[in-house]
Amino acid sequence: MKKIGIIWALIALIPACVTINIYFPAAAAEKAADKIIDEVWQLKPGDEPPATPAVTKPAPVPAK
Amino acid sequence: MKKLIAVFSLLAATLLSSNWVSAAADLDVNTPAITAIKNSMQTRHNQLNPHYDSGAVGLTADGLVAVRDATAVPLKDRGGINSLVAAENSDRNALYKEIAAGNGHPEWAGEIRSTFAGRWVDKAQAGWYYQNAGGWVKK
Numbered sequence A: 001m002k003k004i005g006i007i008w009a010l011i012a013l014i015p016a017c018v019t020i021n022i023y024f025p026a027a028a029a030e031k032a033a034d035k036i037i038d039e040v041w042q043l044k045p046g047d048e049p050p051a052t053p054a055v056t057k058p059a060p061v062p063a064k
Numbered sequence B: 001m002k003k004l005i006a007v008f009s010l011l012a013a014t015l016l017s018s019n020w021v022s023a024a025a026d027l028d029v030n031t032p033a034i035t036a037i038k039n040s041m042q043t044r045h046n047q048l049n050p051h052y053d054s055g056a057v058g059l060t061a062d063g064l065v066a067v068r069d070a071t072a073v074p075l076k077d078r079g080g081i082n083s084l085v086a087a088e089n090s091d092r093n094a095l096y097k098e099i100a101a102g103n104g105h106p107e108w109a110g111e112i113r114s115t116f117a118g119r120w121v122d123k124a125q126a127g128w129y130y131q132n133a134g135g136w137v138k139k
Helices: A002-022 A026-040 B002-024 B032-054 B081-102 B106-123
Strands: B057-059 B065-067 B129-132 B135-138
Touching: A002 B002, A026 B032, A026 B106, B032 B057, B032 B081, B057 B106, B065 B081, B081 B106
Parallel strands: B057 B129
Antiparallel strands: B057 B065, B129 B135
16 A cells, blocks of 8 residues: 555656756856857956846936 | 665655756757857957947847947948848847757747847946837946
């Protein structure tokens, strides 16, 4: 009886191994994009480009 | 007891192997095809850079570039600006397609394009223009 439970647990675990490959790897894509953009635009690692506001609204950002 | 150990070791193996798989999820962008496109874009950037600065050319919401203000293009460059932009877009489209295909998932091209669209804008210099829902925005 208990064996059935263990078998079901194992069956439930297997899709977890495959899931990684089915969904789009957003973090890896961003990393790849950054790498390519840095090379195309010849950006130095120290450069800090200004932040892009999520919604365009008039300036003030707390100054440092 | 023995069965419990067997289940736990299988569980551990599953967890460890999924870590290994997620490392493999890093996208490979070093294929010859991708490198060739990247080099072409890098060379063309020398010509495009002043047009980004002047606001003549801006970044679009779909990861491409477009002429925003042709009058901002110096006369000597005005004749070639459209073909320069077209060549850049051709490379960009090929890049997104190639990254997807090169990693075994041609269906990812659209999402790779969106990812790039966001990153181009984030890394753009101050004063450059990009498109959002409302139109052209100056960074």
